[in-house]
Amino acid sequence: PISKHQQYRNDFGSGWDIILPNEWAQIFWISLVYSGARPIGQKELSLVAHETGEFQFPQEYPDTDAGIDWTSKIESEQLTYFSKCPPSKRPNFFLNGIASPFRPLWSNIVRDWAVEYDTSNTVINSHRFYVLRDRHRLSLDNLRQHLHSLVPIRISIKGKKGIIDNTTLIYLPTMDDLKDNKKTIVESRHSDRARIEERKMKKTKQSYQKGKTMVKLIEQRANNSEQAIIHDCNRKLLGAITSGAFQFSKACCTGKGFIAMGGLLTLLQQQQQKNEKKQSQRVLIRTIKSQYYRWASLEF
Structure with missing residues (x-):
């Protein structure tokens, strides 16, 4: 199943959330990278969240x-x-x-x-x-x-x-x-x-x-x-x-x-x-x- 990821501030960083079985993850990951997708880490994810204005979990959920x-x-x-x-x-x-x-x-x-x-x-x-x-x-x-x-x-x-x-x-x-x-x-x-x-x-x-x-x-x-x-x-x-x-x-x-x-x-x-x-x-x-x-x- 695939669900559209909604953004609050703007369209920067918008995309799709792909939910896969555990044994399919590596196959899809390699296929996406070979097709031109660029993997990012936590630092880049924080920068994207800052540009979009989204609050990140868990560092910006102080009540949890x-x-x-x-x-x-x-x-x-x-x-x-x-x-x-x-x-x-x-x-x-x-x-x-x-x-x-x-x-x-x-x-x-x-x-x-x-x-x-x-x-x-x-x-x-x-x-x-x-x-x-x-x-x-x-x-x-x-x-x-x-x-x-x-x-x-x-x-x-x-x-x-x-x-x-x-x-x-x-x-x-x-x-x-x-x-x-x-x-x-x-x-x-x-x-x-x-x-x-x-x-x-x-x-x-x-x-x-x-x-x-x-x-x-x-x-x-x-x-x-x-x-x-x-x-x-x-x-x-x-x-x-x-x-x-x-x-x-x-x-x-x-x-x-x-x-x-x-x-x-x-x-x-x-x-x-x-x-x-x-x-x-x-x-x-x-x-x-x-x-x-x-x-x-x-x-x-």
């Missing part, structure tokens, strides 16, 4: 067990690489207000925005959430019924400044930011939690290894699902990008990710206050290594 395992694996690999770097070559994420640089804390973000948007909402599952993938439910009348969910979004930058990568975070602009969107927005310098912790250990004459304290604090923060996170920086955290790069079909940097439903409702309320009728919303983005915010367009 496979997605959680994938995120934990990537976090472990990046944390191991980070710990092996010399202390002078490690970026100090704490100075930029980034508590968990290697994994978006989705459960914390969803819970914080559910409380922020509706203070009377007391029954909140802080560990499990869901992604609202049904586009027919993404209407203003139905959004308020899904405060414990994430919304798939797409981000794009039309200007010359700013980049979008897999470490980009999405923030909510203030009303002052929207009034003067040409000014440079910079995150204030935060305290170095690792150095403060090392000074405490030195004062109490405890042994420690310089540079390892930051790794320990990052691990502790990633495992803490109860602590609030959206107010860690000067701008409220909406969500994060799971896949970002330059998109050749649009000639600009784009990204795919998720934001909390409560944050999206707050963003829409800002638009209503300004009496703007735009299909895309303006948000602030920032990579984990930068203190500078950049403007971007958000679509959901």
Whole structure:
């Protein structure tokens, strides 16, 4: 049986899914290659998914067990690489207000925005959430019924400044930011939690290894699902990008990710206050290594 593969964004990467018996796979594979088909790997498949705007499984399905395992694996690999770097070559994420640089804390973000948007909402599952993938439910009348969910979004930058990568975070602009969107927005310098912790250990004459304290604090923060996170920086955290790069079909940097439903409702309320009728919303983005915010367009 053969089924047509439907694409959401454009026709790039469209084709057919061929389902074959196990013993037929090699024969068809060789025949297709000899006929001119070009086999690709996971890297090329990710590039095709980025151009089409499709979300990949499992890395972009954070509400599934496979997605959680994938995120934990990537976090472990990046944390191991980070710990092996010399202390002078490690970026100090704490100075930029980034508590968990290697994994978006989705459960914390969803819970914080559910409380922020509706203070009377007391029954909140802080560990499990869901992604609202049904586009027919993404209407203003139905959004308020899904405060414990994430919304798939797409981000794009039309200007010359700013980049979008897999470490980009999405923030909510203030009303002052929207009034003067040409000014440079910079995150204030935060305290170095690792150095403060090392000074405490030195004062109490405890042994420690310089540079390892930051790794320990990052691990502790990633495992803490109860602590609030959206107010860690000067701008409220909406969500994060799971896949970002330059998109050749649009000639600009784009990204795919998720934001909390409560944050999206707050963003829409800002638009209503300004009496703007735009299909895309303006948000602030920032990579984990930068203190500078950049403007971007958000679509959901």
